[in-house]
Amino acid sequence: MIEIHELHKRFRQTEAVAGLSLSVPAGQVTAFLGPNGAGKSTTIKCLLNLHRPDQGNITVLGVDSRQLGPAQFAQLGYVSENMELPLWMTVGQFLDYCRPLYPQWDRDFERQLLRQFDLPLQTKLKDLSRGMRMKAALLSSLAYRPKLVVLDEPFSGLDPLVRDEFIRGLLELTEQEGWTVLVSSHDIEEVQRLADRIAIIHRGKLALAESRESLQARFRAVEVVLPEAVPVPATLPAGWMHAEQAGRTLRFITGGFQEEAALGAVVRQVFPGVQHPEVRAMSLREIFVSLARAYRLEARS
Numbered sequence: 001m002i003e004i005h006e007l008h009k010r011f012r013q014t015e016a017v018a019g020l021s022l023s024v025p026a027g028q029v030t031a032f033l034g035p036n037g038a039g040k041s042t043t044i045k046c047l048l049n050l051h052r053p054d055q056g057n058i059t060v061l062g063v064d065s066r067q068l069g070p071a072q073f074a075q076l077g078y079v080s081e082n083m084e085l086p087l088w089m090t091v092g093q094f095l096d097y098c099r100p101l102y103p104q105w106d107r108d109f110e111r112q113l114l115r116q117f118d119l120p121l122q123t124k125l126k127d128l129s130r131g132m133r134m135k136a137a138l139l140s141s142l143a144y145r146p147k148l149v150v151l152d153e154p155f156s157g158l159d160p161l162v163r164d165e166f167i168r169g170l171l172e173l174t175e176q177e178g179w180t181v182l183v184s185s186h187d188i189e190e191v192q193r194l195a196d197r198i199a200i201i202h203r204g205k206l207a208l209a210e211s212r213e214s215l216q217a218r219f220r221a222v223e224v225v226l227p228e229a230v231p232v233p234a235t236l237p238a239g240w241m242h243a244e245q246a247g248r249t250l251r252f253i254t255g256g257f258q259e260e261a262a263l264g265a266v267v268r269q270v271f272p273g274v275q276h277p278e279v280r281a282m283s284l285r286e287i288f289v290s291l292a293r294a295y296r297l298e299a300r301s
């Protein structure tokens, strides 16, 4: 659905995107994660032709992003946290305004979304809470049943309850409609329930892109109790991250886990005499934090 190849975008001194390549497959929800300033919004704006790339190519719905026209925008829903809405309009007026812009606008689906989002038709957008306004924006971008939905930090500023409702609504809809969704965030907790795939951007480059399942399958937190006489070698196996020793206990994270027996064999090779290491699965948030730490350490070295 989206193919980004070697994208570069610079704003004066700032290299916002520095050679990013990413595929967003059809029918899946891809979470686009990265710390503040990593280049998520810039990438999204480039793919929607709101920014012109300095270098690289992007294909969206089979078309070069620089050639996107009404036919593609009619199949594309975009909601961003900074979206400007006509605040003087009521929800009803806003929908009346949007409807004619999209030939395939679905009135029944609009009504379903209105009920689902519990939006008051008579209230002016300026009098809605931030969360309700985001829901109105989302409704206006979904009611024409786009094939591709791009959400740029849609949850920021929403309180936990509204965020939860919003995510639940979106989850139901993406399952029901089989949409392709790209959703950016700097917090994995916000998107982990939604995402089939995780893509992480760091300093304008893609650091990782894979299915949520495979990411969670290959990461483990490991704890080893060392026998008294066994020293900790100066260098540990390459895949062991963030090794920390407290007394005789050594903790580390591995991103290359396959099975406990194989990991146990490597641990015993490094630390002869060690019994079974304690191996624990990690939450996506823990994985994200340990990766972010690793990227930061890498950038410093």
Ligand SMILES: Nc1ncnc2c1ncn2[C@@H]1O[C@H](COP(=O)(O)OP(=O)(O)OP(=O)(O)O)[C@@H](O)[C@H]1O
Residues within 6 Å of the ligand: 011, 014, 015, 016, 034, 035, 036, 037, 038, 039, 040, 041, 042, 043, 153, 185, 186
């Ligand atoms: N229009 C602009 N003019 C100048 N610098 C910009 C502009 N847009 C983005 N930048 C800079 O480019 C870098 C990447 O910004 P971007 O908004 O893409 O990051 P982000 O990952 O979306 O961050 P956040 O999570 O904080 O929204 C930042 O250093 C930002 O200050």
